[in-house]
Amino acid sequence: MIERRCASDTATQRAGEQFARVLRPGDIVLLSGHLGAGKTTFTKGVATGLGVLERVTSPTFTMVREHECHNDAGIRTLQHCDVYRVESLAEVLDLDLAELAEESAVVVIEWGELAESLFGREVLRVDIEIGDDEARTLRVDGSIDEPRRSALKEWANA
Numbered sequence: 001m002i003e004r005r006c007a008s009d010t011a012t013q014r015a016g017e018q019f020a021r022v023l024r025p026g027d028i029v030l031l032s033g034h035l036g037a038g039k040t041t042f043t044k045g046v047a048t049g050l051g052v053l054e055r056v057t058s059p060t061f062t063m064v065r066e067h068e069c070h071n072d073a074g075i076r077t078l079q080h081c082d083v084y085r086v087e088s089l090a091e092v093l094d095l096d097l098a099e100l101a102e103e104s105a106v107v108v109i110e111w112g113e114l115a116e117s118l119f120g121r122e123v124l125r126v127d128i129e130i131g132d133d134e135a136r137t138l139r140v141d142g143s144i145d146e147p148r149r150s151a152l153k154e155w156a157n158a
C-alpha cells in the first residue's frame, strides 16, 4: 500500500502537487474520503503541479470544471469533477469523462468511487482518511505500473 501522511492542509496540497508528477495524459483519478477530508485541497495541489494558473475551486454545483495546464508531461487540461450530488450514474455518463480524458487531459473526480463502475479501463484511486485533528492519511492504489510504482514510493516518502 502506498500511503502518505499529511499533517495540515498545506501538506495535503503539497502531496497533490507532487502527485501530479506521476500523472500522464489520459489518467483518471478517483478521489474518495468523507465530507471535508481534503479532496478539493488535494486537487488544488494537483492543479498547481500541472501548471494550472487560475484559481481552482470546488466543482460541487457545476460537476465539472476545466482548467488549462502548462507542463512538460503533455497534459493540456485538468478536468476537475465532483459527483457528490449526481442523482444517477446516467448523469455521470452524460459527462463522458472517459472521453474527456482521451484528449490529453487528466480527469480528477471527487467522490469518484460512486462512478468507478463507469470506467472500463483502469483508474488511479486516492483515498483520504481523516485522522486526529488536522492529520490525513492518503492512500493510493489502482492502475500502477512499475515505473509509476517507484515514482509513487518516492512520493510517499517525500
Ligand SMILES: Nc1ncnc2c1ncn2[C@@H]1O[C@H](COP(=O)(O)OP(=O)(O)OP(=O)(O)O)[C@@H](O)[C@H]1O
Pocket (backbone or CB within 6 Å): 006, 007, 008, 009, 010, 011, 012, 013, 033, 034, 035, 036, 037, 038, 039, 040, 041, 042, 058, 110, 133, 134, 135, 136
Ligand atoms: N491535513 C489536511 N488536509 C486537507 N485538509 C485539511 C487538513 N487539515 C485540515 N483541513 C481542512 O479540511 C477542509 C478540507 O476541505 P476540502 O474542501 O478540501 O474537502 P473535500 O474532501 O473536498 O470536501 P467535500 O466532500 O465537501 O468536497 C479544509 O477546510 C481544510 O483546511
Ligand SMILES: [Mg+2]
Pocket (backbone or CB within 6 Å): 039, 040, 041, 058, 082, 110
Ligand atoms: Mg470537495
